[in-house]
Amino acid sequence: MAQRQAIVLDSRIESVDQAEATAERVAASAGFDESERHRIAMAVREITVNAVMHGNAYDRGKKVTIEFQLSPDELVVKISDQGTGFDMEVVADPLAPENLLRASGRGIFLARAFMDQVDVQPSSAGTSVLLIKHRQPPLPTPPPHK
Amino acid sequence: MIKVTCRRIDSVTVVDLGGRITLGEGATVLRDAIRELLAKGDNRILLNLGDVTYIDSSGLGELVSGFSLVRKSGGDLKLLHLTRKVHDLLQITKLYTVFDVQDDEARAIAAFDTPAGASGAH
Numbered sequence: 266m267a268q269r270q271a272i273v274l275d276s277r278i279e280s281v282d283q284a285e286a287t288a289e290r291v292a293a294s295a296g297f298d299e300s301e302r303h304r305i306a307m308a309v310r311e312i313t314v315n316a317v318m319h320g321n322a323y324d325r326g327k328k329v330t331i332e333f334q335l336s337p338d339e340l341v342v343k344i345s346d347q348g349t350g351f352d353m354e355v356v357a358d359p360l361a362p363e364n365l366l367r368a369s370g371r372g373i374f375l376a377r378a379f380m381d382q383v384d385v386q387p388s389s390a391g392t393s394v395l396l397i398k399h400r401q402p403p404l405p406t407p408p409p410h411k
Numbered sequence: 412m413i414k415v416t417c418r419r420i421d422s423v424t425v426v427d428l429g430g431r432i433t434l435g436e437g438a439t440v441l442r443d444a445i446r447e448l449l450a451k452g453d454n455r456i457l458l459n460l461g462d463v464t465y466i467d468s469s470g471l472g473e474l475v476s477g478f479s480l481v482r483k484s485g486g487d488l489k490l491l492h493l494t495r496k497v498h499d500l501l502q503i504t505k506l507y508t509v510f511d512v513q514d515d516e517a518r519a520i521a522a523f524d525t526p527a528g529a530s531g532a533h
Contacts, residue, residue: 278435303496311468314434360505366479368472371504375468378503 271332274313276321276346284313284331288342291333295340295400304379305340305398311372312344312394320346320392339381342396350387413437414462415444423455423520424448425491429462432470441470445477445488454486455523459516461492466500478510487511491519 272287274280288309292302313329321327327347334341357364359371377383382397413436414429426444431437448456458474460466466474474490481488489511493501501507513519 281434307467310433314467314469365505365509366475368476369468371468371471375500375503 268335269332271330274317274329274331276317276323276325276327276329278317280317280329281310281313284329284344285310287331288333291335291342292340292398295335297340297398297400301398305342305396308376308379308383308396309342309344311376312396315372316344316346316348316392316394320348322348337400339400340398343393344396345391345393347391350389350392413440415440417444417448420516420520423457423523424453425457425459425516425520427459427462429464431465432463432473433465433467434469438469438473441473441477445480449480449484449486454481454484456481456486456488457491457513457516457519457523458488459491460494460497463494463497466497471500471504471506475506475509487523489513489519489522491516 270287270291272283274283285306289302289306292305297305309331313331316329317323321329324347329347330343330345332343332345334343356370356373357367359365359367359374364370373383373385376394376396380396381399382395384395384397386393386395412430413432414427416427418425418427426448428441432441445456448454456477458477478488491513493512493514498507498512501510501512511522513522
């Protein structure tokens with residue numbers, strides 16, 4: 266059975282820490298190991314940074330909504346802002362030699378590196394980003410000793 | 412919260428960093444520390460990241476900006492004692508190819524007097 270949780274955050278830097286901490290807790294409750302929890306939490310952090318800075322542009326009247334949905338197969342995190350539709354696909358490749366020394370542009374790249382699937386859905390009402398992490402199948406239960 | 416302390420060994424300033432280098436205070440403190448050193452003419456900088464628990468993309472950006480500033484001043488900036496998570500982050504982003512990463516402080520200090528590419532780092 267799926268479990269859902271949602272938080273609504275103000276468009277300020279402190280919200281990014283709150284998003285990261287919540288993601289860490291949800292990932293822990295889902296049974297992800299320490300390394301995967303770190304990666305999931307960082308992906309959520311980076312996308313929330315984009316939502317606060319580029320999507321909502323620190324507008325105090327706009328919110329960032331983060332929805333966590335946990336099913337037996339995967340953890341899905343949807344991060345939505347209320348901006349004008351920042352298109353993350355146009356961000357330059359941070360691994361290109363000419364971009365290696367750029368100070369920014371690595372957030373969406375890191376999210377893609379750390380999650381199994383990242384879908385960006387820009388619209389005039391804001392941008393939503395879906396982050397998906399597959400759960401490891403449980404180890405088979407050994408047969409009972411006779 | 413980030414902690415920064417500086418100490419001088421020969422002509423190199425070792426900057427011991429601890430805590431989180433992230434968007435906001437952490438990245439700002441690192442930026443200010445590097446700029447203050449450059450303003451004093453100290454442009455041989457070894458960043459000791461051994462106690463850094465977390466770096467996000469903004470923290471990486473500050474490392475890169477600091478590196479570029481120091482190089483423009485004719486100096487050099489090297490990294491020391493990466494944790495596994497920071498090491499992985501630098502590999503994923505290919506920044507491992509940009510920075511001279513060291514794991515021994517004495518050798519790192521000596522490497523400032525070694526021509527680039529001859530230190531055997533990485």
